[in-house]
Amino acid sequence: EFHAVKDVSFELRRGECLGLIGRNGAGKTTLLKMLNGLIKPDAGSIEMRGRVAALIALGAGFNLLLTGRENIYINGSVLGLSSSEIDEKIDEIIDFAGIAEFIDSPVQTYSSGMSVRLGFAIATTMEPDILIVDEVLAVGDTNFRIKCYNRIKELLPTAVVIFVSHNMFDVCRICTKILALKSGETKFLGDVDEGVHVYNTLNEESTS
Numbered sequence: 001e002f003h004a005v006k007d008v009s010f011e012l013r014r015g016e017c018l019g020l021i022g023r024n025g026a027g028k029t030t031l032l033k034m035l036n037g038l039i040k041p042d043a044g045s046i047e048m049r050g051r052v053a054a055l056i057a058l059g060a061g062f063n064l065l066l067t068g069r070e071n072i073y074i075n076g077s078v079l080g081l082s083s084s085e086i087d088e089k090i091d092e093i094i095d096f097a098g099i100a101e102f103i104d105s106p107v108q109t110y111s112s113g114m115s116v117r118l119g120f121a122i123a124t125t126m127e128p129d130i131l132i133v134d135e136v137l138a139v140g141d142t143n144f145r146i147k148c149y150n151r152i153k154e155l156l157p158t159a160v161v162i163f164v165s166h167n168m169f170d171v172c173r174i175c176t177k178i179l180a181l182k183s184g185e186t187k188f189l190g191d192v193d194e195g196v197h198v199y200n201t202l203n204e205e206s207t208s
Helices: 028-035 068-078 081-096 112-125 135-139 142-158 170-174 194-208
Strands: 017-021 050-056 130-133 161-166 176-181 185-190
Touching: 017 028, 017 170, 017 194, 028 050, 028 161, 028 176, 050 112, 068 081, 068 112, 081 112, 112 130, 112 135, 112 142, 130 142, 142 161, 161 170, 170 194, 176 194, 185 194
Parallel strands: 017 161, 017 176, 050 130, 130 161
Antiparallel strands: 176 185
């Protein structure tokens, strides 16, 4: 019997950004999928209050046959926004994504970077209470990643962010606490600097 995630427990409040770190196979993406409602836990409970926006897998949530514009309306409605509310935000979304000339082309014609740009722009412009971001930002170029991190900082006063990355510089840059996983179990929960040290130690153990 294999447990992808076992006995993991934490609580977050508005203004907090949790860095979820660990080696590949540690259980990070499985935990995110449970938080986003894609997988139901076999035991325990998950309580989340507010609107949840997630970027877990590249292209997830997009209908590839529809245009970028059409996907904005679909994703907005899933997040609970009315058509008029999306109308008010669509120009901001397109501007942030920087793909105006392709917004009426099918998403299946987009590069991975363009898909990430659009997905992040939708998720953050819709003003979520909880933002879940997996490693998809690694696909974007440096300038866009900087825009993303600045946007996350803008959201933090009124939102909770759960951020997965193997880039410890980025983790230190935006996270307020760390949850380090190993084989689906919590190895550390707390201070960012100490959490990064735990992560580095886990990597050293795997190569020794």
